[in-house]
Each structure stands twice: as structure tokens, then as C-alpha cells.
Amino acid sequence: MQVNMTVNGKEVSEEIEPRHLLVHFIRDQLGLTGTHWGCDTSNCGTCVVLVDGEPTKSCTTLAAMTGGHEVTTVEGLEVDNVLDPVQEGFMQCHGLQCGFCTPGMMLTARALLDKNPNPSEEVIREAISGQICRCTGYSTIVRSIQWAANHESAVSIGSAS
């Protein structure tokens, strides 16, 4: 079947099997491998993307269900070489280690800050509670999101190295 959607601001039109999961569509068909896959059961959240601005677990969403909708992946956070403050916050506050859960965490953070620019620690923890990080123990992720809340636009940075 044919599916049409907007991914990171670009129209895409692709032929898919009706059973194709969104995560596989994004990774294998569109080649956007920043979205990861981790559990199959909506528990870990490494696959979170934004669908019309809402955090959505792409491992349990059919690609066909997002037809006509707007999808944002981690690759869509940086615009014109300017990082999203969430991205810079994660780097500044050591909010990532292996980096596997990070794209999903950052997208949830972006959706949260869009609705609530100054969330409390409790609200941040609640927002990311559908996602698992095995490396950081979450405190630095909370700090990263707080950093982003306190910095409206990130400066353009190429690389820390």
C-alpha cells in the first residue's frame, strides 16, 4: 500500500506492507537510523518519535496509521545547523552515555517543553517515565531538560571535539 506523510518537514510517499511498523519504516525505508528500537512492547521508549508533536512509540505504531500526519525524528531536531536546546542540554549535562535511549528522551523532552516551558523536576520525571535509560540513572537527564528549559535557543555548534 501507499503511505504519505511528512517526516521532519519533508513530504514522503512510499510503498509499504500494511503490517510495517513505523519504527522499521523510518529506519529501514527512510534510512533515518537515529530512531532506535528496544523492546517491542512499548516499555522502553527508545523508539519514541513525535507524531503531530506528541511522543509516540513507533515500535507499536503501524506506519500506515501515520499516513497524513507529521512525524518528527531526532534528525529533525537540529535546524539549519542550530541544535535544539534539548540536544545541547543533554551534551552539557552529561544526559547520555551509550546514546541509545537519547533520541527518544530528547523528543519527549521537546514535546514537554513545547507545552510547559518551565516544568518542575516532578513533571519532567513523569514525562520521561515511559522510557528507560540503563546508563544514566535519570538525574542527568532531568538536569539536561532543565538546562534546555533555561536556554531558549542554542548556539550553533559543530562539534565538541
Added chain:
Amino acid sequence: MTTTEPAPEETEERPIGFGNLLRKEDPRLIRGMGNFVDDIQLPGMLHLAILRSPMAHAKINSIDKSAAEAHPKVVAVITGEDLAAQGLAWMPTLSNDVQAVLATDKVRFQHQEVAFVVAEDRYSARDALELIEVDYEWVDPVIDVRKAMDADSPVIRDDLEGKADNHIFDWETGDEAATQAVFDSADVVVKEEIIYPRVHPAPMETCGCVADVERVSGQLTLWSTTQAPHAHRTVYALVAGLPEHKIRVIAPDIGGGFGNKVPIYPGYVCAIVASLVIGKPVKWMEDRTENLVSTGFARDYVMEGEIAATKEGKILAIRTNVLADHGAFNGVAAPTKYPAGFFGVFTGSYDLEAAYCKMQAVYTNKAPGGVAYACSFRITEAVYLVERIVDCLAYELGMDSAELRLKNFIQPDQFPYESKTGWVYDSGDYEPAMRKAMEMAGYDELRREQAEKREKGELMGIGISFFTEAVGAGPRKDMDILGLGMADGCELRIHPTGKAVVRLSVKTQGQGHETTFAQIVAEEIGIPPEDIEVIHGDTDNTPFGLGTYGSRSTPVSGAAAALVTRKVRDKAQIIASGMLEVSVADLEWNKGSFSVKGDPSKSVTIQDIAMKAHGAGDLPDGIEGGLEAQICYNPENLTYPFGAYICVVDIDPGTAVVKVRRFIAVDDCGTQINPMIIEGQVHGGLADGVGMAMMEMIAFDEDGNCLGGSLMDYLIPTALETPDWETGHTVTPSPHHPIGAKGIGESATVGSPPAVVNAIVDALKPYGIRHADMPLTPSRVWETMQGNHTPPI
């Protein structure tokens, strides 16, 4: 010497060497531009899926794969019989046992590998698994570890010639008679059965690989989720008979390891065989269930602990009898001479008169493994035993658990300290760490609050754990895995323009090696970290070494990086002496340049020297061009990091829900390379500890069905179950490590579970509870409060 100064605040200026430095890994990872195994796509690549046994113990009578082979998108269907014809049905484990790649005669644990399908896409490969018909014949499984050695217990490993029981090994350490004598005359003896249930590391990225065998040259390139690429390459050479120089193992970005990615799993071998047979690249990625049910689990120790003390609280001896469940194949990753890993450090941080441990390891019809989940080769189990039994003693003596520990610490002037089980602790200064944790926690105030709450019937607990680890395996004279010595190489090249590349044998899975190893080199030679590229995870481009696990990267490979840099610096000094026309002895090093003693205006930078080393013109006599070196570091001893942890919990007496209110962790890992990264390592391990103590367990039913096969069943802490960690540190450098550093990667995973359990048990003191086994879920806490606590296994 121990110092307790706070970490320096980060400044705008980046450190040239040690200090807080943002990670070099992050710019790609925050953009989704990491390169994980499942991100790799090769032209013509096929997908492999594994058929697994639904039963824990069953004979395989027949397999019909014809329907699967007829699937239009299936390229091959391979069974154990097919592999046996090539002599590839079995492979060695890291403990000199063998494990079935695909089952031939029978299956020995639920979800064991039985056959695999290779198809054009991952969905079709999975579809075709459904088309394979296997005729199984039920055999009674051995699930209860306590019954594994019963005379009428079915023999699991009848593949081993002459095997008539489920015994793997007996092991002992310490002095049995001396320990008995101490116990006989002690005022107080406390005994408790302490169980460390089976848990799983469950890294966010599951295991997998892409195997690509080039048909003409026979070259195998394997992109693999491995923490030990060099060791894996050698094992593949030995298993498959492939020439080692034709094997290249690449570990790209790895989404967490925690020991789960140390062993070689059947799936890797299947993918290699498939690519070899078909002549195309083949990808295998586990799903989450496969990861939880078949790959390296951790712990599964039933420990009978005993402690002897005077009535004043002087601990005299500790004794333990352990029953170890290793699953269906002995797949433990541990140095050959240490079948129980480093469990021998169960004497902890205390100065004892005697100690003894007896252990028996057995097979059961459960997944193989045993050493994983950031355990530092079984030190997790050892620390849990000693820190739990010490609390049981405090309970019996009616003593404060902090006071009891302070009274029994090994004293600073006793280091290097040889324990009663023969471990030589390199350095330590325990009391300052303990006092610091108590001060951060406001310990006395917490105890006052607890007393008030108990008056009102509220449940609040304060748990302490003081741990000593032994990490950085290890000295070649004692330690090897499958005959491979546990030394690690490092190579450093300084390019003509003064930029550098350092190549490591170890492999990060998130620990930040690309940053910290650049800092080690920077500290030693004064080149800024951003000018130093760290290459790792590629056997063709790095020197040999055994990889990253057991917190060994900094103790072993970090030492190699420092020493190879000093070797390069020594050569640079000779070249500098020629450039400045003075003798070598007349030069002094200023972190980045050599200058003439007494005349700092005469100096050359390391960048000047690098250009000279590669440039035209004469060099001092006997000096070759270039500025590079390679070494292999053989550690003289392990390093012994330690820490003091305090956990505060509140329990709702109506629902038995435990809330971790605070967690204070003071760690000492010697010299700190990057405090930000150290804090991150500690935080992650603390969350692990909360998980193991309160949520995580791989359980089985009596038929051997795994009950922890998804993240809906195997519970991992989220941001809601974990508090905002409070960390601090002391610094007691290792005397034998070139930069004084110890390992930190696993300290918190090792040290935190007893702190959480001790806190929960302390909260339940009004109920007369002295011990309760993990995982302390609300239902298990509730049962404990009702006097119905049952062991988890």
C-alpha cells in the same frame, strides 16, 4: 593519602588533561548519527532469525523445515544437524565448557536455539520460523537449584562423556579449620540464608551482528555488539577454523553492555556460518525477549552466610556456603583460575581473623551465563553477602550499623592489606569516606527522625553499604580467559603537526573512552584532548587486548595509555635535547613543552618536536624518525576502589510500596580523570541497584518457563522509582597504577543493592524482620510484613 576536596567546578577553559570535559562522543549521538549494529546496511544483505525451543528440557525427535524452505523470500533454513555435518554444532564457552550453537540431540533451556532462517527481509525471516515443525519429546527439567544434585535428578548434560549428574565444580577459599575455631569460641554467631536472584543486564540495545564473508579472499568482517572484539576474534578463529588474520571484528557504537555483550552467543556464529554458506552479508538482531531469555544473565547464588563477633561488636570471621546456578551450559566469563570470579573478596572492608567459603556450581535447565550486569566478576554477590550479614549482626547486637562498620574497618596503615582469602588490597582509607557519607546524609538527624516516625507507626529505613571492589583484571601470572592473558595494548602516534591518534584494545559501551583516554594522553603529553583521536572497537586497527568489562578499562588500558604516552614523551625529550643543544638531563617538562632548566625562554613544544621528528635534518644519534610507540601493559595487581553508600526509604504500611527518598554515594576510585563521567557511571549503577533490590528478577515456573521474558515482566526502574542521587568522593590513589586511577564502572552496581535492602529491612525492624530477599517488590514486602517472607528461589 586521601583527600576529600570537592571536584573542581567546570570552567570555560577546557582542561588539557584531567578534569570535567564534555564528551567527544556526544555531538554525533545527540544528532542521531551514532552507528549501531542495526544501523548497518550492506548491499544484498540478508536477515537471520532464530527458532527457539518452547520447552526447557526436551529431546528433538525430528525437524521438518520443508515448508519454511518453500517460502518465496527464504534463502536458507539451517538446523543443528546441518551444523553438525560441518562440525559447527557446538562452540566453546568462556569457561572451557561447550554450548550448542543449534540444538542437535535435545534442548536444555527454554528458548534455546534450534534452527535459523535466512531471508530477504526481517519480516519474512520471522514469518518462516512459524513454518518449521519440530517434534519435541518432554524430559523433566531441573529448575530448583537445590534439587540439581539429587540422585534422581535428570542429567542435563548427557552430551558430556560419562556425565552422570549436574555438577560443574566445587571451589573453596580461606582456611576452614581456622574459621571453625574462631566460630567455636565467638560470643555471637549469626547465620542467614541470603539469596541473590537471577537478574539480567538488559542493555537498551539488544545483541546482534552483521557478518560479511568475502567469497574470494575468505575475509570475514563482523560488525558485532561486543565488549571484547579481540577476544572474540580469537575465539572465532578457534571455533570456526577461520584464519585469524582473515577475521576483522568491528564493534561500532554499542547501546550499553553491562557484561551482556562479553560472551559469544550462538546467533553470532549462526550469522557467520550463514554468510559463509550463502556468500552474502547476513544481519542478526535479537528481539527483546531473546535478549532476556537466552543471553548472559547474572547472579543466581544461594548463599548461606555466617558471621562471628565479640559481644562488643568486633567482627572475627565470616563463612559462607554457596550454591551457584550456572544454567544449562557453563557460560561464565571469568578468569580461568577463578571459576567463582572474584567472590573471594567476600571479607569486604573489614579486618578479620579468619574466613572461609565453600561453593558448589551446578547445571539447571535455564539459560547459560552467570557473570554479567556490571558485577566485577562476582564481587556484586560477595559485597551483597558481607554487607547484608554485617547488618544482620548489627540487628542481633542492637548496634548502629554505621558504628559497627566503623569499628571493624581495615585501617589505613594496614595497606597493602592481605585478606584472609589471599587478596592484596592495594590501598584504602575507609573511615573518611564513611564519615563523609554520614555527614552528607545528616545521619544522626535521620536516625532521630526515624525514631520519631516509629513512635507514630510510620516506616522509615536507613541502609548502609560499605564496599571494596577488586577490579582491573589482571596480572598475567594469575589471570587469563581461555588461555588469553589479561594484559592490554595501546598505541600512540603523534602526527607531524602535533595532532595525535591513540588506539585502544578496550571498547566503550557508553563509558566515554573517546573522551577519557584522550584526557589521559593529554595529561601526559600536553596535547589538547580535542587534538587526540581515540580509535577503538576494530581489531584491524587496534592492538590486542581483552576488552571492556569488570571495570578494567581504566585500570589496565588506562595504564597502558599513560605509559605509552610517557614512552613517546621520553623520545620527544631526546629529540628536544638535540633541538635545544643541551643534554637530556638539562631539560624540564612543562606539560606540552620541554625547556632548558634555569632558562625557560629556551623551549620547544611537543608540536615543534613532532614536526622535527618527521622532518628533514638530523636527529640525535640512534633515534629513528617518527614519534610513536606501542606497549602492552601487564598490571601488577588489581585496583581496589571503595565507597560508602546510604539509602533512605519510606514504606507505606498500608500498601507496602517502598519509596527511595534519598541515596547518598561517596566513591573513591583513586585519581579522577573526568569527574563528570565518574558521576555518570555512579548514577547508572545506583539505578541498577534500586532495580535489583526492588524490581528485577528473571524467574521461572516449575516447568522451566521463563517468567521475565519481556520488559512488561522484567521491571527496570524509570525516573519515577529513582531519586536525585547525591554523590561525593574521596581520592585514595592506587599506588601501582601509573596515574593512580582505579575502576569506577561497576562500583555503584556492586555497592548499592545492599544499601537499598538494608534500608528496607531497617524500615521493617518494628516487625522483627532481620532479613528479606530481593526483589523487594510491594507484594514481597507485604508478605514479609505479614511474617510470610519466602525465598525468591
